[in-house]
Amino acid sequence: MNFRYFRSSFLVGFTALGLVVGCGDDVKKTSTNNSTNNANNTTNNQTNNATNNQTNSATNNTTNNVTNNGTNTAVPNYVALITDRTSGDVCNGPDPGSDIIYVALEDNTGKVLGYGNLKYNGITGDSNEFDIGANLDGTAPSEACPEFSADNVTSLGCGGSIGLMFLDADANLVAIEPGMQIRVSEFGEQCPTGSNDDEFEIFICTDTNAVVNNNVLTSCAQSLGGGSGEITVKP
Numbered sequence: 001m002n003f004r005y006f007r008s009s010f011l012v013g014f015t016a017l018g019l020v021v022g023c024g025d026d027v028k029k030t031s032t033n034n035s036t037n038n039a040n041n042t043t044n045n046q047t048n049n050a051t052n053n054q055t056n057s058a059t060n061n062t063t064n065n066v067t068n069n070g071t072n073t074a075v076p077n078y079v080a081l082i083t084d085r086t087s088g089d090v091c092n093g094p095d096p097g098s099d100i101i102y103v104a105l106e107d108n109t110g111k112v113l114g115y116g117n118l119k120y121n122g123i124t125g126d127s128n129e130f131d132i133g134a135n136l137d138g139t140a141p142s143e144a145c146p147e148f149s150a151d152n153v154t155s156l157g158c159g160g161s162i163g164l165m166f167l168d169a170d171a172n173l174v175a176i177e178p179g180m181q182i183r184v185s186e187f188g189e190q191c192p193t194g195s196n197d198d199e200f201e202i203f204i205c206t207d208t209n210a211v212v213n214n215n216v217l218t219s220c221a222q223s224l225g226g227g228s229g230e231i232t233v234k235p
């Protein structure tokens with residue numbers, strides 16, 4: 001064998017062997033690295049997912065809270081319902097049931113915030129001569145105990161009801177809120193010619209639209225109390 005050829009072959013073979021051996025090491029390293037990277041990726045994915053879930057959850061909660069807060073904002077109450085509770089012989093007269101002079105919405109010191117304006121008419125009584133509701137126009141009464149006339153007094157009829165919304169001095173609506181009071185003046189014993197024959201009960205209505213536009217009273221479920229003559233109740 002030619003020595004030069006042998007040396008060349010030896011070098012080629014040795015180098016090739018080294019490459020093979022070297023490649024073997026690299027394959028092992030690559031495999032190990034891949035396993036490590038996969039493990040890291042798995043960990044990272046889990047961490048990212050957890051972080052994303054937390055972020056999404058927080059974002060969703062914030063969004064839901066904003067939405068819920070918007071949805072849950074309390075709708076103001078505007079309507080007070082006065083229902084007559086009178087029974088007996090007085091129901092057969094010309095002014096059956098409670099005879100309302102005015103209704104005032106006041107703050108807790110008695111300062112008038114608005115007067116009742118007739119928005120739901122459930123007045124009854126075939127012989128009721130005081131059923132036009134002219135005095136319930138949202139303005140102040142001319143007198144505490146006026147002449148008993150159809151212009152000054154509204155008789156509900158026995159079992160009848162009226163729904164009122166309150167207007168301030170500028171004819172703007174005033175919502176009924178906790179801390180206020182509602183004062184109903186019925187032509188009763190506080191007036192020189194009145195009597196305590198008639199009784200009524202006051203309710204708050206939570207669905208203004210149903211009462212005012214559809215004559216539906218199912219939301220007028222919260223009783224504030226009642227009586228005869230001049231009565232003050234707190235919503």
Ligand SMILES: [Ca+2]
Nearest residue numbers: 095096097099
């Ligand atoms: Ca009456």
Ligand SMILES: [Ca+2]
Nearest residue numbers: 099187188198
């Ligand atoms: Ca009366």
